[in-house]
Amino acid sequence: MMQRMCEFVTGLLFGLGLLLSGMTDPGKVQGFLDLAGAWDPSLAFVMGGGVLVGLMAFGVAKKRDASLLGAAFHWPHITQIDKPLVIGSLLFGVGWGLAGFCPGPALVTFAAGYDKAVVFVLAMLVGMVVCDAMQRRHALQSH
């Protein structure tokens, strides 16, 4: 029960953080990505704040066998730098620059009811499903 509550609160905290940080404003995200224009460095502060707390949390977690509530850690098992990682991230960056939305802020702005964010999220979900279908087909062919 405690764990379930933490998961809900985590989502809420994360959404509030995105709103407060300015990440839910595509104009601000693009202002950060616009080095050649009037540059808004705010997003570097978002990343700095997030990683500062994150470093401490992951430092604590790495020394433990289980979470504070006794749950097992779900560490990612892939460590190699492969082509999908790089190609996928490069494509993501193009979309991120084009609309100023990444997945989390898009979902929050979608929930706030902005029509373009609603369309963005629907297209994003289609993109995810298409990628899954492509990878499944690829996996079948290689067997």
Add this chain to the structure above:
Amino acid sequence: MQIDWIHFTPWSSLAGGLLLGLAAALLLLSSGRILGITGIVEGLLPPKAGDTSWRVLFVLGLLLAPVVAKWIFPAGLIGTPRIDTSWAGVVLAGLLVGFGTRYGAGCTSGHGICGLSRLSLRSLVATLSFMFTGFVTVFIVRHVL
């Protein structure tokens, strides 16, 4: 280089970033999971038995944030989103973000915040990759086209 002092918000952005880190810390130290929006949403498409409730609860909290923000933050602290991209641009960007984050196994939260905090080389490469094309894309859209 010219700084956009009008829109620059170091304090609220830093505070927001600290909240993002706090959320990642809470999920990690309670459920043992890494906070990555792409991964959390992906696990719901389609939902799998025994691995759904935490994802739904997280997304529910995320989606309630705009309503809660109206209660707790002073009026005017959170600005209106400026979405200047055309409808066609929004659709194309959504498809690219959805496909790219799935194929690259993470986005700004999973690779950017958690991956860097975990000192993962894979996430560093991913973060540098999406930031690079983000910079290039905005340059082309704002200064070339």
